[in-house]
Amino acid sequence: MEKFEVIIIGAGLAGLSAAYTLAQNGTEAVVVERGDYPGAKNVTGGRLYLNPVKKYLPDLWPALLEEKALERPVAVELLMMMAPETSTTLRFRSAEFAAPPYHSFTVLRGVLDRWLAKKAEEKGAMLVVKNHVDDLIRENGRVVGVVAGGEELGAETVIAGDGVLSLIAEKAGLRAPGLPQDYAVGFKEVIELPSRVIEDRFALGENEGAANLFLGSPTHGCFGGGFLYTNRSSISLGMVLRIRDLADARPLREAPQFLDDFKSRPEIAPLIAGGETVEYSAHVLPEAGYGGLIRPFADGLLIAGDAAGFALNAGLTVRGMEFAVASGVLAAQAFKQAREKKDFSASSLSVYQRLLEESFVRQDLKTFEQAPHFLDNPRLFDHYPKLVGDILRDLFYIGERPKQKYFSNVKGKVGWAEAWSILKDLRAGLKI
């Protein structure tokens, strides 16, 4: 059996970040990817926050921007609360976010993953595409390799970056199949539009980007929301819905219908008018946060990225890719330490967990431990967007009869029982 120091399963951001770091340290690393090319099976909303990952891939930094591996720097953050008849928008623009060194970028994985793979290969990592890892090879309970496309490949350590379902972590006994309350599905269309049209429609400067989140009636009370990210010459428009809510079929709707209705909203339709849909993709996201984390190491095995549950929905920010990059790099560092001791047992590789605990990966997940609980509140996805719209409607409205005082309008919508409920929800919100 052919043998390598490290076999990495999956050419996503976790696997490729691990491969890059390992190759840089002179470790013989091979990435096995089931798609035709890196990124072929990967999907993001999406956007990458730069600050968290800077120190993990320091020397890739300038090239990432210069070689156009990312789409547009996000200068505008937009949050829209939608009710059937109204919508209320909070639009935030930051000169700091719009200028170098930039805060976050919109991303297309078909571009970013291929770029990162090329960088890892330049460092000496090997990439095998069109090859699916079917199983782990174990000897005395230790992982010693993988079976890929019927062939056996040996390794000192296997790093599984095989994504949110991580069938590999399941085979290793580190996790059980996911449950519908702990996962959401995101699905989106990539809609091509000329750069100038995008800038005009979103009131952006040249090459500036916007990140838009939509809360309320598009999800019909389900946990989730809509999103829209501006790329260089396309728009990523989609929705995220918790799988449990879809599966319960309350309301009785099929997933694709949510997106079609969202697209036809008067707030959205003009933004994409004349654009051509060039791809329709879907991907599952971990939503359980800190409570959903697994033990990410075993004898001869490390788990990184979505596969280990490293993703965080904190309401205003939804993150996964930074966690994938950082955990991939930390898995490589853990291997390096284990190699110095020539010991790839679970206890030796457990240094990975310590590195994760010292990093933002586990710290941010811990800080926002209560976020899934707070977000699991149907009032957020239905009631509040409508309440805000109703109050504003009354404040703006001039009728035939003499106008009431502003406060009387608000009091009419927010009685004692409602005020009490708002306080309770706010209290839950203060914990995150």
Place this chain on the structure above:
Amino acid sequence: MTEKSNLKTKLGKNVFKPVKEPHIRIRPGFEKDPRLRAAVYACPAGLYTLNSEGAVQLEIDGCLECGTCRIACGTEVLEWNYPGGGTGVQFRFG
């Protein structure tokens, strides 16, 4: 345009490479299992349909390999695998 044909048009924009054999199957005897209904609503590619006899059918062409059905229905009713290397959907944008 009807909902289904709209969805077919969207899926038609994707690059798919033929899958040798279906990578997801309804386990024999479970076609009428109520757990399968979840996939009818949750599958973003609309590949699961409920027929007039109350059985759920799966049309694998157009699968986005997201795994929603595996999570929604569970592995007792679905035999779920990724398609072989170099087959299935190949996202160009992602």
